Amino acid sequence: MRRRGTSEVISPPGTKEKVFGYLEERFGLERSLFDDYGLYMASKGRVYLGPRRVPDLPKIATIGLLIARVHGTVKPSTNLLQALGKRVSRNIVNATREQALAYARGGDFKPDSAAVDGIGDGYVLVRFEGASLGCGLLQKGMVKNMLPKAKRLELRYI
Amino acid sequence: MRIPDRFRERYCSLVDDEEAFLSCLGELLPKSFRVNTIKSSADEVMRRFEGYGMGLKRVPWYGDAFICDNPEAGFSLEHFTGAIYIQELVSMLPPLLVREELGKSRFVLDGCAAPGSKSTQIAAMMGNKGTLIANDVSYSRIRALKFNLEKAGVLNTVITNRDLNAFQNLKFETILLDAPCSSEGTIRKNYDVFDAWSEGGIRQFSNVQKQLILKAFDMLMPEGTLVYSTCTFAPEENEEVLQHLIDNRPEARLEKASFDGLRTSETVGSWNGTEFSGEIRNAARIWPHHNDTGGFFLAKVRK
Numbered sequence: 072m073r074r075r076g077t078s079e080v081i082s083p084p085g086t087k088e089k090v091f092g093y094l095e096e097r098f099g100l101e102r103s104l105f106d107d108y109g110l111y112m113a114s115k116g117r118v119y120l121g122p123r124r125v126p127d128l129p130k131i132a133t134i135g136l137l138i139a140r141v142h143g144t145v146k147p148s149t150n151l152l153q154a155l156g157k158r159v160s161r162n163i164v165n166a167t168r169e170q171a172l173a174y175a176r177g178g179d180f181k182p183d184s185a186a187v188d189g190i191g192d193g194y195v196l197v198r199f200e201g202a203s204l205g206c207g208l209l210q211k212g213m214v215k216n217m218l219p220k221a222k223r224l225e226l227r228y229i
Numbered sequence: 230m231r232i233p234d235r236f237r238e239r240y241c242s243l244v245d246d247e248e249a250f251l252s253c254l255g256e257l258l259p260k261s262f263r264v265n266t267i268k269s270s271a272d273e274v275m276r277r278f279e280g281y282g283m284g285l286k287r288v289p290w291y292g293d294a295f296i297c298d299n300p301e302a303g304f305s306l307e308h309f310t311g312a313i314y315i316q317e318l319v320s321m322l323p324p325l326l327v328r329e330e331l332g333k334s335r336f337v338l339d340g341c342a343a344p345g346s347k348s349t350q351i352a353a354m355m356g357n358k359g360t361l362i363a364n365d366v367s368y369s370r371i372r373a374l375k376f377n378l379e380k381a382g383v384l385n386t387v388i389t390n391r392d393l394n395a396f397q398n399l400k401f402e403t404i405l406l407d408a409p410c411s412s413e414g415t416i417r418k419n420y421d422v423f424d425a426w427s428e429g430g431i432r433q434f435s436n437v438q439k440q441l442i443l444k445a446f447d448m449l450m451p452e453g454t455l456v457y458s459t460c461t462f463a464p465e466e467n468e469e470v471l472q473h474l475i476d477n478r479p480e481a482r483l484e485k486a487s488f489d490g491l492r493t494s495e496t497v498g499s500w501n502g503t504e505f506s507g508e509i510r511n512a513a514r515i516w517p518h519h520n521d522t523g524g525f526f527l528a529k530v531r532k
């Protein structure tokens with residue numbers, strides 16, 4: 072991971088604006104939520120939200136949490152939507168029990184039309200009974216699963 | 230489970246109740262977890278688990294910790310979302326011992342961090358703010374550390390992959406040194422411990438720990454706090470390591486390690502002909518049969 076000294080490292084310029092702008096517009100996550108943190112970039116457009124103060128150290132494996140991948144557009148991570156799920160105020164798909172089970176095991180699901188009323192295609196927060204499950208991609212009336220393989224789980228208690 | 234004779238000889242004289250101690254080692258450990266306050270609260274988790282029909286017992290000495298009568302907590306929604314972290318009870322003690330300090334600290338080091346049970350707890354106690362350096366020498370264990378920190382929603386952490394002895398001489402307000410050890414206290418969840426057990430091994434760990442504790446102490450800011458912990462009984466890895474610190478860093482002060490509602494025991498006064506300093510009595514031993522937990526040792530050191 073690239074970083075220098077104690078300040079955040081973001082390139083190309085404008086990436087920070089792009090990420091924070093997207094999170095605010097799409098999920099209602101205000102910029103002030105990120106005031107205490109810094110943004111850091113790694114290869115392949117990966118953006119991390121981490122501590123503001125990072126000492127100059129060799130052998131850094133990771134800084135903070137992978138919150139998005141930026142390739143022209145911004146793809147938010149499940150980590151971020153799980154961590155800040157309670158603060159998300161729009162583009163939330165409330166899943167039924169069956170849908171939540173399907174999501175947790177890595178499957179796509181077709182939400183009821185009422186659950187996606189007023190939600191435009193794009194990334195959504197999948198929620199079940201107030202719990203933030205993670206990121207999905209709403210497309211043609213389906214929620215596509217964005218859960219990393221390692222996080223998948225066959226839930227027995229939900 | 231076959232307990233080595235030499236193991237019996239070493240520890241039976243140190244415990245209050247030999248029989249209770251030995252039989253406890255063969256009993257299964259109760260399942261426990263900690264609520265990850267970055268994502269949830271004890272009340273919220275309790276409500277959900279009641280709905281599952283799982284019996285939860287709140288741990289008297291730590292309101293965020295629970296014993297669960299069902300071994301399947303790992304298949305719950307709360308485990309999936311990172312609202313809970315499955316962790317052995319004694320493993321929760323080191324951060325708890327410096328909870329107040331962590332609430333105020335902005336620069337903290339977890340020197341031997343993988344797989345991150347205590348790092349995730351420390352991050353939560355720091356309110357997910359400031360900077361926590363979570364370091365471990367083992368590249369393969371860094372993966373698990375990373376996974377667990379991500380799952381817990383930790384933002385304030387930098388993971389480094391170094392030998393702590395070679396670490397830059399930065400100064401931290403609070404440091405945890407959860408040292409590599411012979412792990413005798415984990416026998417209740419890992420029967421292999423006795424297969425690899427030897428006094429030679431204990432000696433080796435002791436030497437490693439003595440080096441690490443000096444390094445960790447040297448990285449403390451003035452007035453900073455270091456927690457030293459192991460999950461083993463061997464005095465060579467516990468009291469003797471603290472003695473080595475005191476002998477080499479006379480400014481080190483030990484503060485009382487105790488927890489309301491948890492039974493801790495006296496440290497060992499002398500071992501192999503060495504008498505330990507009185508100050509070491511401020512550290513604490515946890516014997517498995519006293520609280521139905523794993524075995525543990527911890528000390529709070531102030532600069």
Ligand SMILES: C[S@@+](CC[C@H](N)C(=O)[O-])C[C@H]1O[C@@H](n2cnc3c(N)ncnc32)[C@H](O)[C@@H]1O
Binds near residue numbers: 340344345347408
């Ligand atoms: C008892 S475990 C730590 C458990 C961890 N604190 C937790 O709560 O999940 C000890 C760790 O020390 C690491 N270790 C051993 N020697 C080390 C060294 N010289 N520098 C840094 N880490 C070391 C090991 O790789 C191991 O992960």
